[in-house]
Amino acid sequence: RMIAALQARYAGETAIGALKIRHNNVIGYYIEVSANNAGKLGPGFIHRQTMAGAQRYTTAELTDLETKIASAAERALALELRLYEDLVGEVMARRAEIAAAAAALAILDLAAALAELASEALWVRPVVDETTAFEIAGGRHPTVEAALTAAGNGGAFVANDCVLAEDRIWLVTGPNMAGKSTFLRQNALIAILAQMGSYIPARSARIGIVDRLFSRVGAADDLARGRSTFMVEMVETAAILNQAGPRSFVILDEIGRGTATFDGLSIAWATLEHLHEVNRCRTLFATHYHELTALAAKLPALACHTMRVKEWKSDVVFLHEVGPGTADRSYGIHVAKLAGLPKAVTARAEEVLAVLEKGEQGGALARLADDLPLFSAARRRAEPPSPESAAEALLRQTRPDELTPREALDLIYRLKALVSE
Numbered sequence: 001r002m003i004a005a006l007q008a009r010y011a012g013e014t015a016i017g018a019l020k021i022r023h024n025n026v027i028g029y030y031i032e033v034s035a036n037n038a039g040k041l042g043p044g045f046i047h048r049q050t051m052a053g054a055q056r057y058t059t060a061e062l063t064d065l066e067t068k069i070a071s072a073a074e075r076a077l078a079l080e081l082r083l084y085e086d087l088v089g090e091v092m093a094r095r096a097e098i099a100a101a102a103a104a105l106a107i108l109d110l111a112a113a114l115a116e117l118a119s120e121a122l123w124v125r126p127v128v129d130e131t132t133a134f135e136i137a138g139g140r141h142p143t144v145e146a147a148l149t150a151a152g153n154g155g156a157f158v159a160n161d162c163v164l165a166e167d168r169i170w171l172v173t174g175p176n177m178a179g180k181s182t183f184l185r186q187n188a189l190i191a192i193l194a195q196m197g198s199y200i201p202a203r204s205a206r207i208g209i210v211d212r213l214f215s216r217v218g219a220a221d222d223l224a225r226g227r228s229t230f231m232v233e234m235v236e237t238a239a240i241l242n243q244a245g246p247r248s249f250v251i252l253d254e255i256g257r258g259t260a261t262f263d264g265l266s267i268a269w270a271t272l273e274h275l276h277e278v279n280r281c282r283t284l285f286a287t288h289y290h291e292l293t294a295l296a297a298k299l300p301a302l303a304c305h306t307m308r309v310k311e312w313k314s315d316v317v318f319l320h321e322v323g324p325g326t327a328d329r330s331y332g333i334h335v336a337k338l339a340g341l342p343k344a345v346t347a348r349a350e351e352v353l354a355v356l357e358k359g360e361q362g363g364a365l366a367r368l369a370d371d372l373p374l375f376s377a378a379r380r381r382a383e384p385p386s387p388e389s390a391a392e393a394l395l396r397q398t399r400p401d402e403l404t405p406r407e408a409l410d411l412i413y414r415l416k417a418l419v420s421e
Helices: 002-014 034-040 061-095 095-121 142-151 180-195 229-243 261-279 290-297 334-339 343-357 363-370 374-380 390-396 405-420
Strands: 021-025 028-034 047-053 054-058 127-129 132-137 161-163 171-174 204-208 213-216 249-253 282-285 302-311 315-324
Touching: 002 021, 002 028, 002 061, 021 161, 028 034, 054 282, 061 095, 095 142, 127 180, 142 180, 161 171, 161 180, 161 282, 161 315, 171 180, 171 290, 180 204, 180 213, 180 249, 180 282, 213 229, 229 249, 229 261, 229 363, 249 261, 261 282, 261 290, 282 405, 290 302, 334 343, 390 405
Parallel strands: 127 204, 171 282, 171 302, 213 249, 249 282
Antiparallel strands: 021 028, 028 054, 047 054, 132 161, 132 204, 302 315
16 A cells, blocks of 8 residues: 555656556566656656666655565564564463363363253263162163264164162173173263263163273274284283272173183183172173073072064064073074175074084084085085065066056055065
């Protein structure tokens, strides 16, 4: 704006309407007029360059203005640094008050967020006392439930009770995908939420104060330290057995699965006994070793619970419900089918399972080995074609090019009805 104002003033004083103030990287700011108008300039205009058809000048006023413009960035930076240093000084002088305000705001932010979540998700206030009770009615996994709600597909999380009283150890059996790990983790999360002052995802809850929470779930190795998956599992289990006390809460998921069957079963068995007799803590212990259920007759504080399933039309429905009892089957082959294993593999697995469940040794196992290799055996046993369903038969008989729009719509409804049967 200052350059434009100076240009307008010079143009008025000299009566040269075409007078311009321009800039380049060689001579900086300059006044440019045509050669015909050069004689109209007064003595205050200092000649700088002669160009073809134009001449360039400067003035003391323009030179001073250029100096101010050139140093403006440097002066702005110096001012910015001075203001910043002043601000830092003010902040440091009040650092204790600022830190206290930030901590108070963090608490308010957390409390407001938890209150909003409790209101939206229908959480309840737990009772936390000095006992060793752990009584959860209608408990839910907070993040899994939130994911189901966000998906918006109509699926609702199945709530489950967990009461660790006289039976302070629950041995949870059930097939994969039935929800054992989710059940273990949701109760650990409920304990954490309750003791951090939050409402919890349940109908009601009474929790005795937990001094330490231990978790042994999942499977991962530690290559940097040269530890196998099983070694990591054992190190974490050792920490639990050496540190857990009567007020602790422990969840263990499939201890011993990383080694041979009998080794793993033996370790899981001894771990359960130690938790019952020595640690005496509240424990949820998920396992596929059905043999461990025999401990319920020996350990008075241990109770067996299972994830319920329902067999319907040659299929398995996971109910995700926890109830008293033990699982009689693992349904591992069914899960393998759901995962997409080839039919030849799952069919062969069912044959091997039938022999192993009979406890046959020697000749029977040798006959199984004689059937190998698996894939040559699979090629020899050609799978019979699946029977044609009613929907497939209807589709095969349909000529889509001959259908009217109304007939096509009726066909869709008929197919939907057949598939739903």
